[in-house]
Amino acid sequence: MTNSNKELSLEQSEELLRALKARFEKNMNRHKGIEWAKVQAKLKANPEKLWSLGEMERTEGEPDVVGHDEKKDEYIFYDCSAESPKGRRSVCYDREALESRKKHKPENNAIDMAADMGIELLTEEQYRELQNLGNFDMKTSSWVKTPANIRRHGGAIFCDRRYDTVFVYHNGAESYYAARGFRGSLRV
Structure with missing residues (x-):
């Protein structure tokens, strides 16, 4: 999933966004009041961060949104796999x-x-x-x-x-x- 530019291909990005969205929707208790569309827009605007989430996913961390820092307008992701990745x-x-x-x-x-x-x-x-x-x-x-x-x-x-x-x-x-x-x- 990685390359030297630390960016995902379009196909990899779409696949990762689908996985992140499915996890987000399945675990709404982790991020009450947060809208997926806003998270996705941030991710699309930050391909290097999407690459990092891809690495979290590749190593089986199952990243998910756990909060939003309103002052900095940043979404916070943690590894949410049941066991250590x-x-x-x-x-x-x-x-x-x-x-x-x-x-x-x-x-x-x-x-x-x-x-x-x-x-x-x-x-x-x-x-x-x-x-x-x-x-x-x-x-x-x-x-x-x-x-x-x-x-x-x-x-x-x-x-x-x-x-x-x-x-x-x-x-x-x-x-x-x-x-x-x-x-x-x-x-x-």
């Missing part, structure tokens, strides 16, 4: 963590992958907002943006939902697991 699992937190591993390095890290996709990792606050819209990460977990003071000490934080409660945990930033990925956000 399959195409973004088994990654450590950042490049520093990746380079610190002596053996069994993962293929990538969450921070670089998100940057390459043109998205941001969810913060803990955003992750909790997402969990108010449904039950996510019941079997998996997701890295979230880690405060600098924790990262300075070699750690990183991740979240999941168990026992009808959202938990925030810590791990060494260099760790990676088959059931841990990351969720992203994008403003359009």
Whole structure:
């Protein structure tokens, strides 16, 4: 779905817009009061953002609109897949963590992958907002943006939902697991 220009072909754009519209209409509880036509107009006017949503979709994040920043007139998308996106699992937190591993390095890290996709990792606050819209990460977990003071000490934080409660945990930033990925956000 990607190319060097970070733009989708017309056919890819139309296919993605159809998928996003279907998800939007199926999950109206996530974006009450927001009209799809206005979201679509913003997306069509920002092909690089549509490409980023395409990357979120390609990696199985199932992006959906979760809000509208009226001051900036930006629509906010989060990964809304039931579990941490399959195409973004088994990654450590950042490049520093990746380079610190002596053996069994993962293929990538969450921070670089998100940057390459043109998205941001969810913060803990955003992750909790997402969990108010449904039950996510019941079997998996997701890295979230880690405060600098924790990262300075070699750690990183991740979240999941168990026992009808959202938990925030810590791990060494260099760790990676088959059931841990990351969720992203994008403003359009």
